[in-house]
Structure formats: C-alpha cells, structure tokens
Amino acid sequence: MVERSLYPRMVGAVLALISMFNAGYLQLSRMKMSDLVCPVGGGCETVQISPWSTIPPGSGIPISLIGLLGSTLLFVLLLRALQTDSLGPLPLPPTLLLISSIGVCFSLYLTVVQLFVIQAVCFWCALSALLELGMLGAIVLDWRAWRRGRGAIQTGHIAGATPRARS
Amino acid sequence: MSVQPSRGRKVPGNEKKTLRIFYIGIGVVALAGIALLIAFAVNGDNDTSQASTSATPNTNTPGESTGSAVALPSDQNNVDLGRNEQGFYYRGSIDAPVTVIEYSDFECPACANFVTSSLYRELVDNYVNTGKVHFIFHDFPLPYHQATPLALQASRCAGEQGKFWEMHDLLFQRQAEWSRGNTAERLMNYAAQIELDGEAFQSCFSSGKYAPYVDAAHQAASAANIPATPTFVVNGQQVNASQLLPAIDAALAGQ
Numbered sequence A: 001m002v003e004r005s006l007y008p009r010m011v012g013a014v015l016a017l018i019s020m021f022n023a024g025y026l027q028l029s030r031m032k033m034s035d036l037v038c039p040v041g042g043g044c045e046t047v048q049i050s051p052w053s054t055i056p057p058g059s060g061i062p063i064s065l066i067g068l069l070g071s072t073l074l075f076v077l078l079l080r081a082l083q084t085d086s087l088g089p090l091p092l093p094p095t096l097l098l099i100s101s102i103g104v105c106f107s108l109y110l111t112v113v114q115l116f117v118i119q120a121v122c123f124w125c126a127l128s129a130l131l132e133l134g135m136l137g138a139i140v141l142d143w144r145a146w147r148r149g150r151g152a153i154q155t156g157h158i159a160g161a162t163p164r165a166r167s
Numbered sequence B: 001m002s003v004q005p006s007r008g009r010k011v012p013g014n015e016k017k018t019l020r021i022f023y024i025g026i027g028v029v030a031l032a033g034i035a036l037l038i039a040f041a042v043n044g045d046n047d048t049s050q051a052s053t054s055a056t057p058n059t060n061t062p063g064e065s066t067g068s069a070v071a072l073p074s075d076q077n078n079v080d081l082g083r084n085e086q087g088f089y090y091r092g093s094i095d096a097p098v099t100v101i102e103y104s105d106f107e108c109p110a111c112a113n114f115v116t117s118s119l120y121r122e123l124v125d126n127y128v129n130t131g132k133v134h135f136i137f138h139d140f141p142l143p144y145h146q147a148t149p150l151a152l153q154a155s156r157c158a159g160e161q162g163k164f165w166e167m168h169d170l171l172f173q174r175q176a177e178w179s180r181g182n183t184a185e186r187l188m189n190y191a192a193q194i195e196l197d198g199e200a201f202q203s204c205f206s207s208g209k210y211a212p213y214v215d216a217a218h219q220a221a222s223a224a225n226i227p228a229t230p231t232f233v234v235n236g237q238q239v240n241a242s243q244l245l246p247a248i249d250a251a252l253a254g255q
Helices: A007-031 A043-049 A063-081 A092-118 A123-155 B013-045 B048-057 B108-117 B118-128 B149-158 B164-173 B184-192 B196-206 B213-223 B241-253
Strands: B070-072 B081-083 B089-091 B098-104 B133-139 B231-234 B238-240
Touching: A007 A043, A007 A063, A007 A123, A007 B013, A043 A092, A043 A123, A063 A092, A063 A123, A092 A123, A123 B149, B070 B133, B081 B164, B089 B108, B089 B164, B098 B108, B098 B241, B108 B164, B118 B133, B133 B213, B133 B231, B149 B184, B149 B196, B164 B184, B184 B196, B231 B241, B238 B241
Parallel strands: B098 B133
Antiparallel strands: B070 B081, B081 B089, B089 B133, B098 B231, B231 B238
C-alpha cells in the first residue's frame, strides 16, 4: 500500500479558506464603495481604487472577485483531495499545482504593480500573496509525494501496490 | 494521517478521528469568517435612525461666518449654489424635496471613486440639476489622511471666489497627485487651473484661516455617527454609495 500524509492538503485547505475570506472582504468593500480598514500602512484604498484593481486595468473584472473565485475553487478541490486523488479523469495533485501556480504568478504580478506602478502596498493584498505562497508550498509537497507514490506503483516497486483506480 | 492513491479505501479509525477534528476546525473558522464579513457589511448600513440628526448639523465652523447662508451665482445649468448656515457648500435648490448630505474626505480614494464615477454624474445631472435634490458636501477629514487639511482649506479658499465645486472636482480627480507630496505647491497650481485670483487665493491659503474648520468638521461628522467615507444621508437616512440613488428614488416616491 502506498500511503501519504494528508497534512499538506489540510494546511492548503485552511490557507485557501483564509484566502477566501480575505478576498471576500476586499470584494465586499469594493461593492460598498466604502473605506477599507488598513491595519498596516495606508495603501489599501489607493490600491483598491486604482485602475489596476481590475483585469483588464480600468474597467474589467475586479481582482478581488477573481481572487475570491480562485481561492474558493482551491478550497473545494483541497477538501475533495482529502477523500480522493482524482476528480473524474483529472488527477487532483497536478491540477491543484497548476491552479496554485497560476495564483502565485498572479500575486507576483500584483505585487510588482503595487510596488512599482501604484507605489502603494495594500496589507490585504500582501496577505493574499503570502497565503498563495503558503498554499503553493503545501501543494508542491503533496504533489511530490503523489508523484513518488505514482512512480512506485507504475514500476511495481512497492509491495502490494495497485495501479490507481480511475474514478 | 495518510491518503492512498485510490478511491473507496478503508479509512483507519485514527485517520477518521483526525479528519473529523479537521472538519470541525474548518467549520469553526468558516463560521467566524462569515460572522466577520456580515459584521462588516452591517456596519456600513446601520444607524439610519442615529444619522437622522446629521441632516442638520449644528456645529460652529470656525473661519466661516456661521448662522448666515451665502448664495453663490448659479452655475451654467442655472442650479443654485451656495453655503448653508452650518458653513457647508451645497448645490441644487434649497426647496428640493430631497436633501442629500455627503460626508467625504478629499484624500479618501473611495470618495474620489464616487466623484469620478458615472453615479456622481447621474446624481448631478438627473437629480440635482433637475431640482429634485439639494446636495450638501460635508467634510469629514479623517485623522490619518495627512494632506486632507490643506486640501480642505484650498477648497474653502476657492469657495471664497465662488469656485468651491470646481476645486472640489479637481481635488478628487487629481487625488493621487497632491496627496503624495508637494501638496501646497500642487494646490496653488490647481487654483491657477480653475482661474482663481492667484494672489487672493494664496493670501487666503497661507493665512490658515480655515485650519480650525478641520477639527470642527470632523467633530460634527463624528457626532452624527458617520461610520466611513463616503457616507450619504438622504432625508435623514444613512446609506452608502451603492444605495444612494435607490434611497433618493424612494424618498421622491414617498413625497
């Protein structure tokens, strides 16, 4: 039997949940067009109000909404991953890795925009970037373990291992 | 704690227990998060009854001649402009069926978002200019906005020359510029842009005659239990920007 720890997926799910609420708060604030509470610094409003807070910049989809949808997707998939390795024909570890990597790239882009274009840093956006990084770390650990187990099964190196069932 | 690479596996007892604890923990965190978001949402919408007094703030405003309303020349749309007895600038007929007070801070990006939005244009074009709304701009200078006091004084000095609203619009449009440094210099440039008498403006601005107004305006807004900027009071009912036009429509329908 090939066994792997569930803890990376649990950690990822908790971070995704916090990320959901973080993005939800930003989105709610945006919809209310009200002041943001900015615990550190004062750049939250500046970033939130800037044209860069939407994709494409100016009048597109709010980034907070994209973040909310992305973290919700990750949260649901990570919860699902606590029960199974696949979703239909889709193996979950690489799927999670792909989505999480896109999220980190997106966060990197936003951080660069904040630092060099808007020249203001939003606490909630920085928190979101850290959460994305944390999720990616947990997901990479899980993916590596999944790959090792998969390779072992395919080469028959682990006694008693059976090929992964498709769901 | 482990996962096996297949579905339908038998879950060991200790793993089941850990998962159960985890799900309970996730549930608690989720509930706490939802409660916080609801609290935030409600906070923006509450106290409508408390805000009813804010429609007629009765605070002395140092630097202004209190107790005397001042009518300014009407704008190109023949809309009434002026300063009310409390010293706040207004636009739109004082006989309009609905009075809207905007509590705002010149350095607040959400306030700039409102003024530069289509919502504001719709308010001015369809409600103020048509005699339906008497719109009052009530400063609410927030302490952590360090450039606001200068902007507020500049708007008052522009008001002395009958161009409060021109300066108001320009300050919000250029907020990202003057709020980041060289504030006084930039404000002088704005005065020139809206064709104020530069000497008179500089004399007014450098005198600091409206500086005491900053604290007075803040206290008046705080006393009215205004939770954030921008906040609007529509015939005594406190609403946020997204609720503004529906609230005005409801007030008009109730006339």
